[in-house]
Amino acid sequence: MFSKLKDESGQVMVLFALSFAVFCCIAALVIDLGLVYVKKSNLQTAVDAAALAGAQDLPSISTAKNAAVHYAELNGVDVSNTTVTSPYNGDSTKIEVVCTQTVEYTFARVLGYTTTEVSARAVAEKTGMSGGPFDYTIFSGSSSETLTINGSSQYIGGSVHSNYKFSINGSSQTITRNAEAASTFKANGSSITIGGTCQGSSITINGSKISIGSQVFGAAAIIDMLDFSATIQAEAEAAGATYTGNKTYNGSNIHVDSPIYVDGDLTVNGSSFIGTGIILASGNISFNGSNLKSSGSSVCFYSERGNITINGSNIELDGIVYAPNGSIIMNGSNQTINGRVIGNKISFNGSNINITSGEDDLDCLPQDSVKLVE
Numbered sequence: 214m215f216s217k218l219k220d221e222s223g224q225v226m227v228l229f230a231l232s233f234a235v236f237c238c239i240a241a242l243v244i245d246l247g248l249v250y251v252k253k254s255n256l257q258t259a260v261d262a263a264a265l266a267g268a269q270d271l272p273s274i275s276t277a278k279n280a281a282v283h284y285a286e287l288n289g290v291d292v293s294n295t296t297v298t299s300p301y302n303g304d305s306t307k308i309e310v311v312c313t314q315t316v317e318y319t320f321a322r323v324l325g326y327t328t329t330e331v332s333a334r335a336v337a338e339k340t341g342m343s344g345g346p347f348d349y350t351i352f353s354g355s356s357s358e359t360l361t362i363n364g365s366s367q368y369i370g371g372s373v374h375s376n377y378k379f380s381i382n383g384s385s386q387t388i389t390r391n392a393e394a395a396s397t398f399k400a401n402g403s404s405i406t407i408g409g410t411c412q413g414s415s416i417t418i419n420g421s422k423i424s425i426g427s428q429v430f431g432a433a434a435i436i437d438m439l440d441f442s443a444t445i446q447a448e449a450e451a452a453g454a455t456y457t458g459n460k461t462y463n464g465s466n467i468h469v470d471s472p473i474y475v476d477g478d479l480t481v482n483g484s485s486f487i488g489t490g491i492i493l494a495s496g497n498i499s500f501n502g503s504n505l506k507s508s509g510s511s512v513c514f515y516s517e518r519g520n521i522t523i524n525g526s527n528i529e530l531d532g533i534v535y536a537p538n539g540s541i542i543m544n545g546s547n548q549t550i551n552g553r554v555i556g557n558k559i560s561f562n563g564s565n566i567n568i569t570s571g572e573d574d575l576d577c578l579p580q581d582s583v584k585l586v587e
Contacts, residue, residue: 219492249331251318257333259288261585264310264337267297270585271339272305281310290314301336307586309336319411336587345439347533347578348363348519349374352555354438354537356395362561370569371553372409376435379413381405393433438537438557440518441579445493449474459496469512478519484532486512489576492516492582497539501525511552511577521556532577 221258267281278297285295290312301306313332346352353360360375365384372391373379379394382401388561391409392398398413405423412429449455449472459477462484462558469490479494484503489511492498497519512532514521529549536540539554550565552574 217455218393249316249320249329252314253331256290256312256331257335258312259285259290260312260333260335261337262288263295263297263312264308264585267308267310267584269337269339271299271308274299274305274342275306275387281308285310285312287441300351306340307336307338308316309334309587326347328392334587335585337583337587339581339583345436346374346441346537346555347553347575348372349555350390350544350552350553350568351559352436353377353379353559354436354555354557355428356435358558360394360559363567364561364564366565367561368567368569373430374436395433416574438555440537442493442515445472445491445515446474449493450474460494469510479514479516486510488512490513490578494519497521498536499529513575513577532574 230550235494238366239262245532263281263285263524266284269278270277277299281297282295283336294313296311297308299305301309301348307545309549311332311334313330315328315330317328320327325556326464336375336575342583350369351360351373353375356376359378359380360373361404362381363383365386367383367386371389371572372393374393377396380391380394380399380401381388381392384403386403386405388403388406389408392407392411394413396413397415397417397465398411399417399495400407400420400423402420403422405420407425410427410429411425412419412431414430414432415427416430429475446455452471454471455474455476457476459480460475461482463482466487467486468488469486470488471490473490475492475494475496477506479492479498480501481499487510493515495517498514498516499522500523510531512530512533514530514532516539516565517535519536520542521534521536522542522544523534526545526547528545529551531551534550537554538557540558541554542560542562543554543566544562546563548563549571553570554568
């Protein structure tokens with residue numbers, strides 16, 4: 214009997230060893246794989262934060278990369294384990310962050326596994342209205358229509374850019390800063406002043422008393438228009454400020470402190486505007502009459518798919534006139550825009566037109582924001 218008990222004791226030991234091995238396998242699956250999952254989740258949180266932090270500093274590549282590495286380190290990722298790429302896929306508004314981390318196993322060591330490497334990746338994008346066409350007082354986005362400034366006593370306080378040819382004709386014309394053309398530049402007339410750099414694939418000057426700060430022979434860069442109509446429409450719908458069909462504004466003290474969306478044409482007759490915001494129309498925008506005011510405010514008049522026409526005299530607008538897919542036509546005299554004129558095509562007809570940009574006129578635009586895109 215003693216021999217039989219001894220045999221059964223040996224069998225128990227074998228069963229125990231097998232059971233312990235199975236237990237270790239299960240523990241390795243449950244505990245160690247669970248640990249890997251938690252570590253990877255934490256690493257993804259760290260890489261998301263790093264990408265968003267880096268995107269905040271775009272388009273400064275070096276600053277953005279340093280910020281991304283710093284935020285990854287704050288979340289426990291060693292500097293040597295963080296890789297930052299910007300521009301990402303040639304896009305200077307995006308930054309990619311990849312982080313890796315080594316996870317040490319506990320129970321899986323019984324099976325011969327000691328460590329594993331986990332990784333996480335995120336791509337963040339910076340969006341907003343800084344830069345691009347909004348860097349200019351006057352911007353013509355067409356690649357086939359010449360930007361032409363005709364007349365007399367036209368004053369442009371800031372820089373002008375054309376994605377095609379640029380021609381300035383007449384007398385007493387002033388551009389205080391740069392005049393850029395992605396093709397040729399021509400100046401014809403008298404008393405024409407360009408305070409900064411004149412740039413074009415070729416530069417032709419005809420006339421008298423023409424003063425240019427400096428000349429750069431070489432085509433200026435082609436700059437894309439920005440489309441933020443969907444954002445404005447959504448914000449207007451959320452605020453209950455949408456109109457279906459054509460709309461006309463008459464009267465004074467029209468408040469624009471939040472986006473307004475008009476699904477149709479917009480007509481403005483001798484009105485005054487107060488506030489900081491955007492009026493978006495899907496169609497054309499027309500300004501008619503005299504003594505139109507938006508002084509002391511920052512209002513963006515944005516035509517999504519149509520033209521913007523300014524008719525009349527003694528008009529003063531504070532803000533931005535924006536027609537990315539249409540023409541902006543200024544007819545009349547004594548027209549002042551304290552802001553920017555940005556359209557696919559620009560046409561000046563008249564005299565004593567004064568357009569001067571400043572930092573405050575950009576207050577009406579959506580602010581820069583960052584978001585994860587991958």
